Amino acid sequence: MRKTKILCTLGPATESAAVISTLITKGADILRLNMSHASHDWVRMVYGRVREAAVNAGREIAVLMDLTGPSIRTGDVEQPWQLKVGDEVEFRCTPDFQPTKQYSCTVNYPELGKDLKPGDIILIDGGMIQVKATAVTPKYVLGTVLTQGEMKSRRHINLPGVDVRLPPLTKKDYADLDLGVELGVDYFALSFAREPGHIQHLNLLLEQKGSKARVIAKIENQQALKNIDTLVEASGGIMIARGDLGSECPIEDLPLIQRQIVERCSFHGRKVIVATQMLESMIENPVPTRAEVTDIFNAVIEQVDCVMLSGETSVGRYPDKCVEILDNVIRRIEDKYPSGRFASDAPLKTNKHKTVKAAILLANSIPGSKLLVFTLRGVMAHLLAHQRPEFAPIFAFTPKLHVSRALVSARGVQPYVMEFAEGQPDKSIRDAIAMLYQHGLVKQGDPLVILSDALYDGTNVDAILLQEA
Structure with missing residues (x-):
C-alpha cells in the first residue's frame, strides 16, 4: 500500500467525469479546487462529478478547496511595459493620486506605502521583475528597476521580509467558503497564512457554519516562517507552497526551509503537503525530468503526508500520466527506503x-x-x-x-x-x-x-x- 498520498488540482484539463475517474483509478487521493481560477458554477459541477466517481471507484476521495486569500497585485496597464534596468516605476496606493511617471500603476493594497521603507525589494510576477523602493509615502511608492522584463496588468507582488497587514480572508474568500461548506468539502487551504490568529479565525467560521472541514495553512512568505511553530500548532496541516516561498526567500534556502517545515510538522504531529513544480515539465512533456524524480524522492524520504500536482493536472497535456508516474515513483521509493526517519520527534504528551x-x-x-x-x-x-x-x-x-x-x-x-x-x-x-x-x-x-x-x-x-x- 502506498503511504505518501497524491493531491491533484482539477482544472480545464481534468474537469470531465471520465478524466476525474481516470485520476482516481491511477491513484489520486485528494482533489483540489483552486478558487483563484474557478467559478461557483464550475465548482458545483466538478464537485458532483468527484463524489460520483469516488463512489463508482469504491474509494474514499477527499476534496480540498484552496481559498484565494489576500494578495497584492498591480492594477491594469494599457500596454505591457518593457522595463529596463534603471527605469523608475510608480505604484499608486490611493485612487485620487494622479500618475507622475511614465510607468505608473495602481496597487490593490492601500497600506503598501505604510509597510515599505526605502531600500525594500518589490518582486513582480514571481520575481521576474525586481524593483528597489527609493521613495515611500502613504499615497505612492517609487522604485528603480533592478532586472529588466515585461510587466502586464494585474501582476502579483511579493515583498520579501516585509510584514504586511493584509486581512486573513477577502470578500471573495467568504463567498467561496460558504460554497465549500454547502457542498461539504473536507479541507480548506488558507492562502498566505501568516499568524495563528488567521487560522483560528477560519476555524471559528467553520464551527459557526457547522462544518467539520480541517484547515490547511499555506506557508508562502517570510512572515509565516517567523511564526512557523505557532502556525503548525494552530492548523490541521501545512502546505509548503514553494512557488511564492521561492520568490520570498533566497532560492538556495528553499530546500532547507522545506526540511525545517517538515520537521516542525513532525514534532507537533501535523500533516505536511509539499506543493509546486513536482512534475512541472509534464505540463507539456510525456515524461518527467530526472531532477523532478529526485525531488519526489526527497519528499518521500522526508516522509511528508502528501505531494501535490498543480498545473500538471489542471491544465497539462498528460494529467493521468502525471498521477501514474507519481504513484510508480513513490511506491518504488517507499519499497526501498521504508525507515521511520522522524518517528521519534513527536513528544509523548498523553x-x-x-x-x-x-x-x-x-x-x-x-x-x-x-x-x-x-x-x-x-x-x-x-x-x-x-x-x-x-x-x-x-x-x-x-x-x-x-x-x-x-x-x-x-x-x-x-x-x-x-x-x-x-x-x-x-x-x-x-x-x-x-x-x-x-x-x-x-x-x-x-x-x-x-x-x-x-x-x-x-x-x-x-x-x-x-x-x-
Whole structure:
C-alpha cells in the first residue's frame, strides 16, 4: 500500500467525469479546487462529478478547496511595459493620486506605502521583475528597476521580509467558503497564512457554519516562517507552497526551509503537503525530468503526508500520466527506503500518545504486521500516522464519513467507514477483518495490532490487542 498520498488540482484539463475517474483509478487521493481560477458554477459541477466517481471507484476521495486569500497585485496597464534596468516605476496606493511617471500603476493594497521603507525589494510576477523602493509615502511608492522584463496588468507582488497587514480572508474568500461548506468539502487551504490568529479565525467560521472541514495553512512568505511553530500548532496541516516561498526567500534556502517545515510538522504531529513544480515539465512533456524524480524522492524520504500536482493536472497535456508516474515513483521509493526517519520527534504528551507509540513498537517488531485502529474522532489514527510506523500499513475504521475523509490525507492510513457493533467490540473487529479480506489487504495468519479506546466501567480505556487475521 502506498503511504505518501497524491493531491491533484482539477482544472480545464481534468474537469470531465471520465478524466476525474481516470485520476482516481491511477491513484489520486485528494482533489483540489483552486478558487483563484474557478467559478461557483464550475465548482458545483466538478464537485458532483468527484463524489460520483469516488463512489463508482469504491474509494474514499477527499476534496480540498484552496481559498484565494489576500494578495497584492498591480492594477491594469494599457500596454505591457518593457522595463529596463534603471527605469523608475510608480505604484499608486490611493485612487485620487494622479500618475507622475511614465510607468505608473495602481496597487490593490492601500497600506503598501505604510509597510515599505526605502531600500525594500518589490518582486513582480514571481520575481521576474525586481524593483528597489527609493521613495515611500502613504499615497505612492517609487522604485528603480533592478532586472529588466515585461510587466502586464494585474501582476502579483511579493515583498520579501516585509510584514504586511493584509486581512486573513477577502470578500471573495467568504463567498467561496460558504460554497465549500454547502457542498461539504473536507479541507480548506488558507492562502498566505501568516499568524495563528488567521487560522483560528477560519476555524471559528467553520464551527459557526457547522462544518467539520480541517484547515490547511499555506506557508508562502517570510512572515509565516517567523511564526512557523505557532502556525503548525494552530492548523490541521501545512502546505509548503514553494512557488511564492521561492520568490520570498533566497532560492538556495528553499530546500532547507522545506526540511525545517517538515520537521516542525513532525514534532507537533501535523500533516505536511509539499506543493509546486513536482512534475512541472509534464505540463507539456510525456515524461518527467530526472531532477523532478529526485525531488519526489526527497519528499518521500522526508516522509511528508502528501505531494501535490498543480498545473500538471489542471491544465497539462498528460494529467493521468502525471498521477501514474507519481504513484510508480513513490511506491518504488517507499519499497526501498521504508525507515521511520522522524518517528521519534513527536513528544509523548498523553497516555494516548504512549499507547500509540507502544503499538508501533510492537508492529515494527513483528514482520508482516498490520495496524488496525477503531476511532470515532480520528485522533488515534492521526497519532499513528504522525509516529510514522516503519513497515505496517494503518487501516482506520470509523462510523463517521467526515472522519474517514479527514484521514485520507494522513500518511500510511487507509480509512474505511464502518458502523461499530454497539457493546460488541469483538464483532466490530471481525467485521473490519472481513472488510480487509474482501479488499485483499490481509490474508490468513497475518499478525494484526489492533487499537481502540474501549468503554470499561464508564471510562474510555486505550487498548492494544494482538491477534492473527
